[in-house]
Amino acid sequence: MTDIDIEGAALLAVPRRIDWKPYLAGAGIGVLSWVVFAVVANPIGITTAMSQAAGGATAVVAGNDVVAGNAYWKIHPFKLDYGMLFLVGTFLGALASALAAGTFRVETIPGGWRERFGDSVPKRMAAAFAGGVLVMYGARMAGGCTSGNGISQGLQLAVVGWTFLAVMFPVGIATALLLFRRPA
Amino acid sequence: MNPVTGTPALFLAILFGAAFGALLHRGRVTDYDTILGQFRLRDYTVVKVMLTAIVVGGIGVFALVQLGFAKYHVRDANMLATILGAAIFGVGMVLYGYCPGTGLAAIGTGSVHALVGAVGMIAGAILYAFTFEVVRDTILPVGRLGKATLSDVSGLPTIALLFGLVVVAVGVVYEIETRERRA
Numbered sequence: 001m002t003d004i005d006i007e008g009a010a011l012l013a014v015p016r017r018i019d020w021k022p023y024l025a026g027a028g029i030g031v032l033s034w035v036v037f038a039v040v041a042n043p044i045g046i047t048t049a050m051s052q053a054a055g056g057a058t059a060v061v062a063g064n065d066v067v068a069g070n071a072y073w074k075i076h077p078f079k080l081d082y083g084m085l086f087l088v089g090t091f092l093g094a095l096a097s098a099l100a101a102g103t104f105r106v107e108t109i110p111g112g113w114r115e116r117f118g119d120s121v122p123k124r125m126a127a128a129f130a131g132g133v134l135v136m137y138g139a140r141m142a143g144g145c146t147s148g149n150g151i152s153q154g155l156q157l158a159v160v161g162w163t164f165l166a167v168m169f170p171v172g173i174a175t176a177l178l179l180f181r182r183p184a
Numbered sequence: 185m186n187p188v189t190g191t192p193a194l195f196l197a198i199l200f201g202a203a204f205g206a207l208l209h210r211g212r213v214t215d216y217d218t219i220l221g222q223f224r225l226r227d228y229t230v231v232k233v234m235l236t237a238i239v240v241g242g243i244g245v246f247a248l249v250q251l252g253f254a255k256y257h258v259r260d261a262n263m264l265a266t267i268l269g270a271a272i273f274g275v276g277m278v279l280y281g282y283c284p285g286t287g288l289a290a291i292g293t294g295s296v297h298a299l300v301g302a303v304g305m306i307a308g309a310i311l312y313a314f315t316f317e318v319v320r321d322t323i324l325p326v327g328r329l330g331k332a333t334l335s336d337v338s339g340l341p342t343i344a345l346l347f348g349l350v351v352v353a354v355g356v357v358y359e360i361e362t363r364e365r366r367a
Contacts (some may be wrong), residue, residue, distance in 0.1 A: 010264040018361060022232035025211025032239025037245050037254040040196055041187035044204060046284040047309070054309035072316035075221050082197040087288055089201020094214055095292030106294045110216035110281065127279045128297040132304025133311065134276025135284060140312040141319060142269025143259050146283035148202075149270075150234060152257075154232070155241035157345055159332040162333075164270045171274030176223035179278060179346035 025066050033155060042082050045148025046090070047139040049083030116180050214290040216281035218299075220239040223278050228360045239353045242346055256333075265329025280304070282315070 029044070036042055056078035059067040067073045089145050098104040109124045117123055137144040146151060150168070153161025188196060211233045214277045221227025248254035277283050280301040282290055287305065290298035312319070335342045 019318060022211050022213075022229045023236050023357075025207045025213075026236025027240045028207040028210075029204065029237035030242075030244060032207065033241035034235070034248060036200055036253075037257070038248050039188055040200070041255065041257070042193075042194050044200075044255050044285075046288065047305075050284060050305055050311040054306045054313065056309055057306055058313070060268070070313050070316070071320070072313040074316065080194075082193050084202070085194050085197035086201035087201075089198040090205035090208075090288045091201075091292045092198070093202030093205025093207075093292070093355040094209045094289035095205075096202065097209040098293040100212075102208070103209075103295045106296060106302060107216075108296045110220075110295075110297070112217045112282070113221050114203035124297050125300045128281065128301035129307075131276045131278070131280025132287070132301035133308035134209040134272050135280050135282075135287075135301075136276075136305040136308030137312050138269045138273030138276055140269070140309065141323065142266045142273060144261065145273070145285065146231060146234070146277075147285040149259075151241065152238050153259055154234075154238045155245055156256050156258050157242065157334040157349075158258045158344060159263075159329055159334060159337060160215050160259050160266050162334060163261065163263065163266045164273075167270035168274040168277070171271045172223045172278050174227065175278040176220065177273045180224060181219075 029151065030155070040082060042086075043148065043152035044086075045083065045144060045152055046087065046149060047085050047136060048076060049081075050136065051140060052078050052084060053080075053087070061118045112180075116182075167177065204285070205292060208286055208289040209293060214282075214293045214295070215285050216290070219281055219283075219286065220278070228364070232357070232360065235353050235356060239350055241292065242349065246346055248340060258333055259332040261327075261329040261332045262324045263329060265323045268323060273289070276308075 033044060036044060051072070055067050055070070055073040055076065056171060058073075059078060067078070096105070108121050109119065113124055113127075115129075119132070138151070142164050143149060144164065146168070149161050149164040151161075155161075187193075208214050212229055214234055218227055218229045226292035245254060245256075249256055273283075280287065282298055282301060284305060287298045287301055291302060329337075334340075334345055335344070338345070
């Protein structure tokens with residue numbers, strides 16, 4: 001018996017390694033939740049602050065009066081607060097992580113989209129834009145997004161969080177099934 | 185324990201946000217194909233990340249609340265609005281390929297279509313603000329449960345529900361890993 005044979009046998013006997021990365025990242029987000037609940041009393045969330053940013057953008061384009069008179073922006077006025085800077089941090093953290101890992105690359109059309117819908121950049125951008133509109137409109141109506149509602153409300157066992165997850169995933173799966181079904 | 189406020193909190197916002205963005209990237213959920221892979225039931229990364237975050241976060245935050253170091257921040261459950269909104273969100277997330285948090289993080293990893301979708305998100309927020317009064321008067325009042333938790337509606341103690349969640353999560357993860365090994 002040579003060393004190579006033993007190694008070969010061991011390779012067959014050892015089960016496929018579990019990829020721990022998603023679990024570690026998830027656990028990290030869980031621990032980050034402990035920290036934000038205890039230190040700043042401000043659960044992780046994205047879309048409330050994005051609504052405030054949208055109010056700021058609207059004020060620049062349409063004037064302060066339009067925003068001041070709006071019933072929604074009266075509840076969520078534009079100000080550079082914790083939530084808005086959290087968004088800046090989210091972008092910066094992913095940028096730093098991608099640069100450090102060497103995975104930063106400019107992507108206009110992702111692989112799975114290209115396989116199904118081809119090389120048209122306007123087509124992909126139109127879908128991304130429309131998807132962005134729906135995602136934000138839905139999140140505001142539902143009371144939060146995957147982060148603010150799914151994770152932050154979900155971990156508190158809030159009805160709103162689990163209702164969101166229970167509806168969002170099946171609808172998304174059905175949409176993907178329709179969208180990615182090859183035309184006959 | 186009093187929460188940190190004012191200018192120190194603004195620095196912490198960038199720090200905690202950066203940790204969140206880096207974790208999303210390391211968990212690979214800043215990748216369009218990972219997200220779409222979940223909705224096409226080919227890649228269970230999104231479920232792994234979210235379920236682990238909810239379980240680990242849920243147990244820790246429960247402990248912090250019990251010890252008096254944190255308070256719960258439960259939001260209103262307006263059932264019709266949550267169901268309709270989540271359905272719109274599900275369609276949008278598949279078209280966009282990201283949710284709001286992973287979309288912002290994906291811009292940082294170089295995704296141009298994530299940036300275009302983020303402009304769409306701003307447009308969606310503006311659309312919501314301008315239709316808010318109609319939504320508030322017609323949809324939000326239907327099925328209003330207040331700041332309800334699963335404990336409130338089931339009558340079971342939170343700790344029992346958390347224990348159940350752990351059992352279910354372990355079962356789901358075991359099933360996913362077993363299937364992936366067979367594939």
